[in-house]
Amino acid sequence: MEAEFRPRMLLALQEKVSAVAESCATVVPRCQRCGRPMSHQDTRPVSWLARYGRLHAPVRRYRCLPCGWECRPLLQLLEVEPGRISGGLARLLAILAVVAPYPLAAQLAAALLGVTISPMGIWRVVQRLGKAAAQYHEALSHYHNDSRSQPDQIQEAPAAVVLGGDGCALGMQVRPRRRRERTGEAPFPRLPAVEEGQFREVKTGVLLLPGERVETAPGRRSLVRRFLVTCLGDADTIFRHLWAQLCELGWLGANTVVVIVGDGAEWIWNRAALFPRRCEILDFWHAVEHAWEFARLRFGEGSQQADGWVQQIAEDLRAGKVKEVITRLRRLRPRTPEQRANLGRLIRYYRENATRMRYDEYLRLGYGIGSGAVESAHKQVVHARMRQAGMRWSEAGARHLLALRLLLLNQNWAQWDQLRMVWVAA
Numbered sequence: 001m002e003a004e005f006r007p008r009m010l011l012a013l014q015e016k017v018s019a020v021a022e023s024c025a026t027v028v029p030r031c032q033r034c035g036r037p038m039s040h041q042d043t044r045p046v047s048w049l050a051r052y053g054r055l056h057a058p059v060r061r062y063r064c065l066p067c068g069w070e071c072r073p074l075l076q077l078l079e080v081e082p083g084r085i086s087g088g089l090a091r092l093l094a095i096l097a098v099v100a101p102y103p104l105a106a107q108l109a110a111a112l113l114g115v116t117i118s119p120m121g122i123w124r125v126v127q128r129l130g131k132a133a134a135q136y137h138e139a140l141s142h143y144h145n146d147s148r149s150q151p152d153q154i155q156e157a158p159a160a161v162v163l164g165g166d167g168c169a170l171g172m173q174v175r176p177r178r179r180r181e182r183t184g185e186a187p188f189p190r191l192p193a194v195e196e197g198q199f200r201e202v203k204t205g206v207l208l209l210p211g212e213r214v215e216t217a218p219g220r221r222s223l224v225r226r227f228l229v230t231c232l233g234d235a236d237t238i239f240r241h242l243w244a245q246l247c248e249l250g251w252l253g254a255n256t257v258v259v260i261v262g263d264g265a266e267w268i269w270n271r272a273a274l275f276p277r278r279c280e281i282l283d284f285w286h287a288v289e290h291a292w293e294f295a296r297l298r299f300g301e302g303s304q305q306a307d308g309w310v311q312q313i314a315e316d317l318r319a320g321k322v323k324e325v326i327t328r329l330r331r332l333r334p335r336t337p338e339q340r341a342n343l344g345r346l347i348r349y350y351r352e353n354a355t356r357m358r359y360d361e362y363l364r365l366g367y368g369i370g371s372g373a374v375e376s377a378h379k380q381v382v383h384a385r386m387r388q389a390g391m392r393w394s395e396a397g398a399r400h401l402l403a404l405r406l407l408l409l410n411q412n413w414a415q416w417d418q419l420r421m422v423w424v425a426a
C-alpha cells in the first residue's frame with residue numbers, strides 16, 4: 001500500500017516545495033558580509049533526492065555587487081544541494097550506517113526507504129554529518145572546560161555520580177601523509193605515531209547514577225539510563241569530555257561525590273584529581289583476576305584447590321578485609337622463582353590499591369564495585385560496529401562515526417535532528 005501512495009506523497013511534497021520557492025522569491029536577501037541588499041543574478045532549475053523521490057524547484061541566485069558574495073536562499077532554507085540528497089534523508093541514511101556496515105546500510109536503504117544509493121554515497125553522508133556531530137562534541141567540551149565560562153548554579157545535583165573509563169584498540173589505516181581538508185579549515189590535531197601494528201586506542205567513558213540500577217533478576221542488575229563519552233585521543237581529552245558531559249547534564253554540584261571505577265590503569269587514577277570530591281574504586285573482578293593468576297601457578301590450571309582459594313580471597317575482599325588478605329599472602333612460601341615474582345606483584349597490587357578496595361562500604365552506599373558498565377559500553381560503541389572482520393579506519397572516518405554513534409546510543413535525537421550537512425554548493 002505504501003508503494004501505491006508513494007507517488008502521491010512525492011506530488012504533495014513537490015507542491016509544498018513549489019509554494020516555498022514562490023514565497024522565497026519575494027524576499028530580497030542581505031549580504032552576510034556587508035549587510036547590503038543583494039542583486040538577483042539568474043534563476044536555474046535544480047533537483048535533489050528526498051525520501052519519496054526526486055524534487056525540482058527554480059532556484060534564484062543572488063550576488064552582492066560590492067563584495068562579490070553569492071547565495072541561493074531557497075537551497076539554504078530547504079537544506080539541500082543541487083543533484084544531491086536532502087538533509088532529512090541524509091540523517092535517516094546516517095542512522096542505518098551507524099548500526100550497519102556501509103554496503104549493508106545501502107541495502108537497508110533500498111529495502112526500508114526505497115532509496116537507491118551506493119555504499120560510497122552512504123560513506124559521504126556519514127563523513128559530512130559525522131563532522132558536524134564531532135564539532136558539536138568538541139564545542140561542548142571547550143565551552144564547559146573554558147575557565148571564562150560561568151558554571152551554572154545547580155540546585156538539585158545528585159549526591160553521587162558513577163564514572164567509569166577504559167580503552168580498547170581500533171584497527172587503523174596507516175597512510176604516509178594526512179588527507180587535506182577541501183574547505184581549507186585547520187587540520188585535525190596530530191595523534192601519537194603508531195609504534196606497534198596499525199592500531200590506536202579509543203577511550204570510552206560512562207556516566208550513571210547509583211540509584212538508577214534496577215534488579216531485573218536475582219543477582220542481576222540493569223541500568224535505567226547511562227550516558228556515554230568516547231574519543232580517538234589521549235586520556236586528557238576523554239576526561240575533558242567527561243567533565244563537559246557532567247556539567248551539561250547538571251550532575252556536578254558542589255557536594256556531588258564522583259565515584260570513579262577503574263581497572264587499575266594509571267591514566268584513570270592520575271586524572272581523578274580533576275574532581276575534588278571523589279571516591280576511587282578498583283574494579284572487583286580485576287582484583288580477583290590477579291588472585292587467579294597466582295592460584296593457577298600455585299595449584300595448577302583447573303584445580304579445585306585454586307578455585308576454593310580464590311573464592312575465599314573474593315569473599316574476604318567483598319567483606320572489606322583487604323588488609324587481612326595481604327597479611328595472609330605475605331605468610332605464603334612460594335616454591336619457585338616464578339611463583340615468588342607473581343606473589344610479589346599480587347601483594348604490591350593489593351597494597352597500592354588498598355584504599356580503593358573498601359568493597360563492603362561501596363556496596364552499602366550503592367556505588368557498585370564493578371566496571372561492567374564501561375566494558376559493555378566499549379562493546380556497543382566500538383566493537384559492535386567498528387571492530388568487525390577486516391575493518392580498518394582512517395582517522396577522520398573513525399572520529400566521525402564515533403561522534404554519530406554517541407548521539408544514537410545516548411538517544412540525543414534533538415541534536416541528531418539539528419545536524420546539518422557541510423555546505424559545499426556555490
